[in-house]
Amino acid sequence: MLNYDIVVIGGGPAGLAAAIEAKKSGIDSILVIDRDRELGGILQQCIHNGFGLHEFKEELTGPEYAERFIEQLKELDIECKLDTMVIDITQDRLIHAINTEDGYMTIQAKAIVLAMGCRERTRGAIAIPGSRPAGIFTAGTAQRYINMEGYMVGKKVFILGSGDIGLIMARRLILEGAEVSAVAEVMPYSGGLTRNIVQCLEDFNIPLLLSHTIVDIKGKDKIEGVVLSKVDSHRKPIAGTEKYFECDTLLLSVGLIPENELSKSAGIEMDPATNGPIVNESMETTVEGIFACGNVVHVHDLVDYVSQESRRAGSNAAKYVKDMLIRNGSTLQARPGDGVGYIVPQIIRTDNLEKNLDLFMRVKNVYSHGKLVIRVDGVPVREIKKKHMAPGEMERIKLDLELLKDKNDSILSVEVEKEVV
């Protein structure tokens, strides 16, 4: 059996930031485990720019962004096991993992940081009818084939779903010489960042067809085309609006789901709204000593925010090892109010906060000139005016600790209010 103070599961942006921060917080015995052949996670296949605007005040590509963290990890002499898969973790923080060199390992950790990221929703998950030919990919898988393996997935592409990866891939495919006929989105608004709509679709004249979905897939061995249909306000296809698009490739960018198989095996309580573990202000899950950060907790739109959140997980895991986290004391529960899909963290123990509380959330709809109203036990404590809010863009609120002082067993809620003009 191996022993470490902190084991970080996942060597993507979240795991790297958490490990680095834990080391800087004075913990020497740290192990990072990653199932892939190299560190960096999905960033390694994101060769487009736009990463690091908040973290480094410059535009980096995914591999460049990852590299900065990987370099730090090396400088800090943090141990890693790559090509290693964690197959189980227990409530008492025993990790079972395998790889080709060490074989079967059991690793006892004083604290664990979960940073396994997320996966893409598939065709099956949304039950798109039709035949099942080759040429249907999730956008991320296509991205891996093109950017890492050096292979094209097709020449005439249709994209379903306007998630950021799909938008990025629309541009990427055009730059590789393919044709992208359209991006269809079942919702009346895009699920991606506005900047990606502009830079990846509008700049390349790719139409974005809102309130549309695919109702049939044609082709036996290889996909030949898709039938697109308009949908009504209940997202049901409207008969008679069908339109055929010829294509040899269909990319799906229909949502991301945190990967929490291991969290569940450890008995961690999950939030159905995020599909991630319930966490507190220290990014600790409902199982003591197991922390979580990044997309395994909730799907972020900017890696910069992942890094920030993960640093918090890393430093708090270090505090936990040093027995410096305050377990009891005043506690608030965060609850999404009207118009808000979820809030992270879900539990706030105010005694562990230093100055501010960072709340992350997503709104459920598109709002212009609305405001976010924060209440504690129903009493408004703060309002933040927002010119534009959309589900595709995560909202982040910094709350002054003063506002939460002396509140115990309280409910903190955030809701969207449309400003009365």
Add this chain to the structure above:
Amino acid sequence: MYDIVIIGAGIIGTFIARELSRYKLNIALIDKENDVANGTTKANSAIVHAGFDAKPGSKMARFNVEGNAMFDKICNDLDVEFNRIGSLVIGFSEEEMKELQKLYQRGLENHVPDMEIIDKKRVKELEPNISDNVVGALYAATGGIVGPWEMAIALAENAIENGVELLLNHEVKDIQKTQKGYELLTSEGPMQAKCIINCAGVYADHINNMIAKPTFKINPRRGQYFVLDRDARNIVNTVVFQCPTKLGKGILVTPTVHGNILVGPDAEDLDDRENLSTTADRLEYIKEIAKLTMEKIPYHMTITTFAGLRAEPSTGDFIIEESKDAKGFINVAGIKSPGLTSSPAIAQYVVGLVGKILGNLEEKAEFNPTRRKLIRFDQLSQEEKEETIKRDSRFGRIICRCEHITEGEIVDIIKRKAGATTVDGVKRRARPGTGRCQGGFCGPRVVEILARELGKDMAEILKDGRNSNVLTEKTHKGSDGSDVKEWAAVSIEK
């Protein structure tokens, strides 16, 4: 000249091939597809039926009950997953209970063992999630679930090890009578055989009509299914049928041997023998009907949907006989449900027919009924996992995260007889890509391993069928580097 050419490498063709490989015969098993089990065998309910459905005296009734009893041994010999979990046919009214009583009586006539009519309380004990509207059920302890394509693949592998030649991508275009038997004109050239066994599934009538008078017609009947995530596995413990209708055994809810849940199929007669499309209206219909069985089926845990075609015979019963027009030409046609269950018994019966045609068959002393066991890494104990990785480090690398399938398992199923050559072929044999990510993560790794093990370029790797290439070509900046220089030169000029 082959003694026997078997047309169609589905569950029936592979079973017959394997049973005939016990004897000193020169056998070819041919299929138009690029893998075995690529027709009906890969898309059905995967149920081993007890045998109370079929009309007493029919071939279906006889072979179902005989076949069911043979599953334990054959699955043990060939290391195929099989689970006798029992089956329920549930009734929602007194009228339906009368129907169940009829089924029970029919079961007795068919010699089905271990059946009983149970009341609502017992049903709820067995299946707590079943609709409160249930009145009672027919319980059959011998009902079970199996991996149908795994079974056909195992049979093909075992048959090859016992001397059968497997020829894939061989589509039969015509059959001619010769002095000594038959000549088959295939897409890969002619073949001679003394005896032909037609196991061509939904195309069995076409094959028959090449050499004999049309005496039956095969109607493709499509059925669609939902497959739910393994997280849903506890919703049902047995195979749960609704009271049967004219079109079939109705919608069922059942676990699979891999721990998923299957909901379906509907029944829809088509003209097209290749149409495996799912349709929104039919999937909705299945949900509607399945709701009667169980109010809360977690469809949000759907990982995929699929459709399969059954070979519905115009005769209403299995057609298993030597053609009256063509001596030595045996039809094994119209093998719809309970075809999978009947397959071991059908194969034995066909061996008898072959014996009559070719004279006494001589057994081979060296026949080996077993095949080398698969390593199912996920099912091993910790100690066994340790040992396995020590023996072969490739078992220490997990390729499929969802199902925990290792590189060792994938290489093994590529290297075996009747081994995988396609991404779906790998999936059917070892399950990477059957999990909740549906190959999103492991797909590229599987393509890479296939290319490496088969000595091919990644762009040559197929998803499933013959023209189903996963990738098209290298990117401009891809791999060999020559394009990169050119591209760099262009940029400098600018």
